[in-house]
Amino acid sequence: MAHNPGGERSRTIVHADLDAFFASVEQLDNPELKGKPVLVGGSPQARGVVAAASYEARRFGVRSAMPMARALRLCPEAIVVAPRFQRYHQVSEQVLAIYRDITPLVEPLALDEAFLDVTEVVEQYGGAQALAQELKGRVRRTAGLTVSVGVGPNKLIAKIASEQSKPDGLLVVPPGQEQQFLAPLSVRALWGIGPKTESVRAALGIATIGQLAQAEPQALAASLGQRGLLFHQLAQGIDQRPVETEHPRKSVGAETTFPRDLQDGPELRGHLLALAREVEQRLRQEGLAGRTVGVKLRYADFRTITRQVTLASAVDDVASIQAAALGLFEGVRSPEDRFRLVGISVSGLTEPGGQLPLWSPPATSDRRSL
């Protein structure tokens, strides 16, 4: 066991991240796509973006979340494939089963990512390196996919290690080497530091995680609030978050972006109804109901607003969801507004109980939104 002055047991955490997941599954299922630039996502006509790009496509500078129109300008010969989420779920379950065969302490983060707490089993495999090799081998043989693996004394280190090792990588950061490993990396590598936060830190003159670790906590708190102090901790390589196998769901939502902007009318309301149906279906699949119904509206100029209402009891049926959503929509729309997206979500989730009302008045006395 590693030396640790704090007296706490040293943990061994694995982060496993499937490479270019959606695109790799498409190449697996259709051998004609192997070795070719593949883009999984929506069509450029439907204002689609790239959900996943094969490594062949990334060489052209294509990245996830990039508008498909731009991706195709960068890589005109790319093959665009519509996403098949059911299939990705299937493969994801297959891979999670492999992880759970190693340890029950598996925390899925997304379809293509998971943490494993292998503290108790790592010695059975002859150490972290050997365990990671074994995991990679099993995923390749069983699912036909490559996975990048990072191993470290905590989640933060494991995650950044797998990121650094991509693709088909393996990187073990032993306890005690956290600071050394992190110091030269960009603060952007820290989980939670996005473009906005990065611009704040740029104003402070901090570029690397090492500099962030050295910075005055007060200065960080002044510009970033509580998060500044958290980032300061993380920059020292300190991260006590446990691997959690259970994540109770907090909300269920569905949204659609229209191929062209829509004004209020039968077409838009038809979309709202379809979204309410979809949310109902998914709530029932999971045996859930929720008290809070929300709508999301994105205007033609990309400005986005949300409105929500909390009902007296939890609902899981189209009629109630749709009624609440329409009420919220009526409260904000003007006839000349043009929308590019509408969405519906249900939160405040519970197990549905007994008879459900079609419509309940808001729980609060604030009825402005209605």
Add this chain to the structure above:
DNA sequence: TCTGGGGTCCTAGGACCC
């Protein structure tokens, strides 16, 4: 360049209650 769809978490302010 022209921006998806699924989420989580955080902040801040207001209403309300005792």
Add this chain to the structure above:
DNA sequence: TCTGGGGTCCTAGGACCC
């Protein structure tokens, strides 16, 4: 006439992640 303190619930927006 000039107004506490603590706590909870609710809403809206925004940053972020995959």
